[in-house]
Amino acid sequence: xxxxxxxxxxxxxxxxxxxxxxxxxxxxxxxxxxxxxxxxxxxxxxxxxxxxxxxxxxxxxxxxxxxxxxxxxxxxxxxxxxxxxxxxxxxxxxxxxxxxxxxxxxxxxxxxxxxxxxxxxxxxxxxxxxxxxxxxxxxxxxxxxxxxxxxxxxxxxxxxxxxxxxxxxxxxxxxxxxxxxxxxxxxxxxxxxxxxxxxxxxxxxxxxxxxxxxxxxxxxxxxxxxxxxxxxxxxxxxxxxxxxxxxxxxxxxxxxxxx
Amino acid sequence: xxxxxxxxxxxxxxxxxxxxxxxxxxxxxxxxxxxxxxxxxxxxxxxxxxxxxxxxxxxxxxxxxxxxxxxxxxxxxxxxxxxxxxxxxxxxxxxxxxxxxxxxxxxxxxxxxxxxxxxxxxxxxxxxxxxxxxxxxxxxxxxxxxxxxxxxxxxxxxxxxxxxxxxxxxxxxxxxxxxxxxxxxxxxxxxxxxxxxxxxxxxxxxxxxxx
Numbered sequence: 488x489x490x491x492x493x494x495x496x497x498x499x500x501x502x503x504x505x506x507x508x509x510x511x512x513x514x515x516x517x518x519x520x521x522x523x524x525x526x527x528x529x530x531x532x533x534x535x536x537x538x539x540x541x542x543x544x545x546x547x548x549x550x551x552x553x554x555x556x557x558x559x560x561x562x563x564x565x566x567x568x569x570x571x572x573x574x575x576x577x578x579x580x581x582x583x584x585x586x587x588x589x590x591x592x593x594x595x596x597x598x599x600x601x602x603x604x605x606x607x608x609x610x611x612x613x614x615x616x617x618x619x620x621x622x623x624x625x626x627x628x629x630x631x632x633x634x635x636x637x638x639x640x641x642x643x644x645x646x647x648x649x650x651x652x653x654x655x656x657x658x659x660x661x662x663x664x665x666x667x668x669x670x671x672x673x674x675x676x677x678x679x680x681x682x683x684x685x686x687x688x689x690x691x692x693x694x695x696x697x698x699x700x701x702x703x704x705x706x707x708x709x710x711x712x713x714x715x716x717x718x719x720x721x722x723x724x725x726x727x728x729x730x731x732x733x734x735x736x737x738x739x740x741x742x743x744x745x746x
Numbered sequence: 747x748x749x750x751x752x753x754x755x756x757x758x759x760x761x762x763x764x765x766x767x768x769x770x771x772x773x774x775x776x777x778x779x780x781x782x783x784x785x786x787x788x789x790x791x792x793x794x795x796x797x798x799x800x801x802x803x804x805x806x807x808x809x810x811x812x813x814x815x816x817x818x819x820x821x822x823x824x825x826x827x828x829x830x831x832x833x834x835x836x837x838x839x840x841x842x843x844x845x846x847x848x849x850x851x852x853x854x855x856x857x858x859x860x861x862x863x864x865x866x867x868x869x870x871x872x873x874x875x876x877x878x879x880x881x882x883x884x885x886x887x888x889x890x891x892x893x894x895x896x897x898x899x900x901x902x903x904x905x906x907x908x909x910x911x912x913x914x915x916x917x918x919x920x921x922x923x924x925x926x927x928x929x930x931x932x933x934x935x936x937x938x939x940x941x942x943x944x945x946x947x948x949x950x951x952x953x954x955x956x957x
Contacts, residue, residue: 488859488912489870490891527937532871558763562937563893583763585935608792610867610895659869688855688865711862713870743871745889746937 490743491707492532492714493731494692495721497522499568500539502548509724520555526721527560529728530746534560535588535662535716538568550582557583565613567662571596576603580611588662590615591635594642594649597656604657613692614658618646618679619666631679638666650683650691661687662716664694672698672720680710692716700726700734707740748772748948749784751811751827753791753801761790761824764934764941770948778810786951787814789928791826792895795850796838798830808843815845815926820951822882822944823928828921829900831928837898846922848902857914864914867897874909874919874931882920882927882946883909890939892931894919900930925954 498505499519507515508522516522523534536556538549546569553566566579567588576587593600593614603612617638623630631646650661663683665676675693684691690713693706703715720726732742750761752774765772765788772788773780781787789811791798802808811831814821823831830842835850842850857864871891876883899917909920911930919930927947933940 489868489872492870557760558767561764561767561935561941563935581759583760585760610869659867688863690865690869713865743891745887745891746939 488741489713490532490741491712491735492692493530493703493728493735493742494533494535494714494716495526495531495728496535496537496694496716496718498537498539498718499549499552501542501545502540502552505539506722508722511724511727513724519552520559523556523564524559526728527562530732530743531562531728532743533562533714534564536564536566536568537588538566540569550578553579553582553584567613567615571599573599573602573606576607576611580607586611586613586660588613588615590617593653594633594635594644597652600653600656600658604659609657609659609689612658613660613662614653615662615664616646616649616653617664617666618676620676620679629682631682634666646679647682647686650687654687654689658689660690660692662692662694663712664716665696668696669694670719671696674698674702675706675710675712675715677705677710680706680712684711684713690714700731701738703731704735704738704740747784748786748788748951749781750774750788750790751781751807752776753798753805753807758790760932761788761934764944768941768945768948770944776805776807778806781807781810782813782817782819784819785955786820786822786948787811788822788824788947789827789831790824790934791830793826794837795826795830795835795840795842795898798826799840799842802830802843811843811845818925818954820925820947820954821845821927822947823922824934825896825930825932828928828930829898832900832902835898845926846902846906846928848900848906848921850898851901852898853914859914867895868899868913869895872911872913872931874911876909876920878908880908880920880927881924881950882929882943884946886939886942886946892919892929892933892936892940894931896930900928925950
């Protein structure tokens with residue numbers, strides 16, 4: 488039986504973490520490679536890098552970061568942010584990432600999902616979805632709408648329909664981020680997570696709202712997610728990955744506890 | 747020197763990176779002479795069985811691998827490499843290398859775990875239950891997990907089953923015999939236990955070479 492995955496997410500701009508990460512010893516680290524290495528040693532099951540670099544030069548720096556990470560970290564990791572073409576995907580995969588995550592680009596050009604899946608395999612292609620709760624309507628019967636550009640731009644797409652579509656286009660995984668829950672630390676959007684996870688046959692990663700390990704337990708039990716993305720809860724040293732996993736294990740969730 | 751067989755099947759550099767990190771001398775190559783003079787062979791790969799076989803044949807690497815087996819050069823197949831060392835793959839109904847008796851099957855969409863239909867590919871961390879002793883797993887905690895990504899699984903002749911993994915059914919995830927092993931998971935992506943397995947393989951090859 489597969490273990491439920493715990494995936495820390497690191498935001499990177501111009502090759503540096505946008506905010507330093509505090510580990511339990513309260514050391515502050517601004518280097519994404521070093522932070523990723525510590526999470527790896529602490530038992531992260533996978534790592535996500537989200538590149539918010541805008542400039543062309545910055546993207547070159549990101550590829551160097553990916554190469555360094557790949558030479559020191561021997562678990563899968565993905566890179567998202569700004570990937571808009573098959574060439575972008577190829578660059579990141581050749582630098583050593585296992586997966587690439589596409590979000591706005593998939594909405595604008597859904598065939599990118601298929602092209603990527605055909606060239607690199609579905610398992611490489613993660614589609615990120617930012618979702619906002621809206622009143623149910625004819626176009627958005629689920630009451631959840633896909634938004635892009637960091638949540639600023641509505642797309643008119645129903646989240647459930649979009650999830651099913653990206654699956655049929657060849658996505659290997661969905662990273663489902665609730666804009667409503669993001670940053671609240673009140674827990675994942677469980678209704679949304681369950682709704683999507685039950686209707687697709689690809690893994691769903693719950694994202695947004697983690698503030699306590701109980702939230703991860705809920706995401707993978709009630710929410711039926713395969714994995715939980717975490718950020719500030721570990722970045723600010725409130726919880727460590729081993730303690731989170733211990734908690735989940737005690738609650739009967741199958742997690743990887745030996746590494 | 748360990749030869750990592752280059753047959754244009756996916757990302758071979760991740761295996762190289764892991765060996766480099768372990769300071770194990772290695773080279774990615776498709777040169778039969780180099781392969782046959784190396785201490786050990788890693789046969790990795792991600793992708794489809796059919797395309798892999800046609801490339802291997804084109805480069806006569808199918809023959810090279812058969813010779814390597816005859817010469818008792820230690821071989822470790824990984825993922826697709828683990829599948830194509832069998833006789834046959836259901837993926838594209840492909841006749842494969844036949845270094846080990848058995849075939850490769852597709853996970854059925856009807857399989858369930860705890861009443862829930864499984865996702866395909868089988869992707870993520872899972873355990874291996876060993877049914878016999880295996881040098882590759884020396885000093886690796888039996889509760890360790892390994893990283894899998896695959897839609898087909900090996901089904902070798904029972905005498906070659908070393909370890910199994912449960913995903914909707916118990917499938918063979920480690921197979922072979924001493925010196926000719928194959929694992930369905932990715933040791934190069936399985937953290938410390940995976941690195942240990944690669945190190946164990948190299949140590950075995952080194953001992954055999956110096957024996």
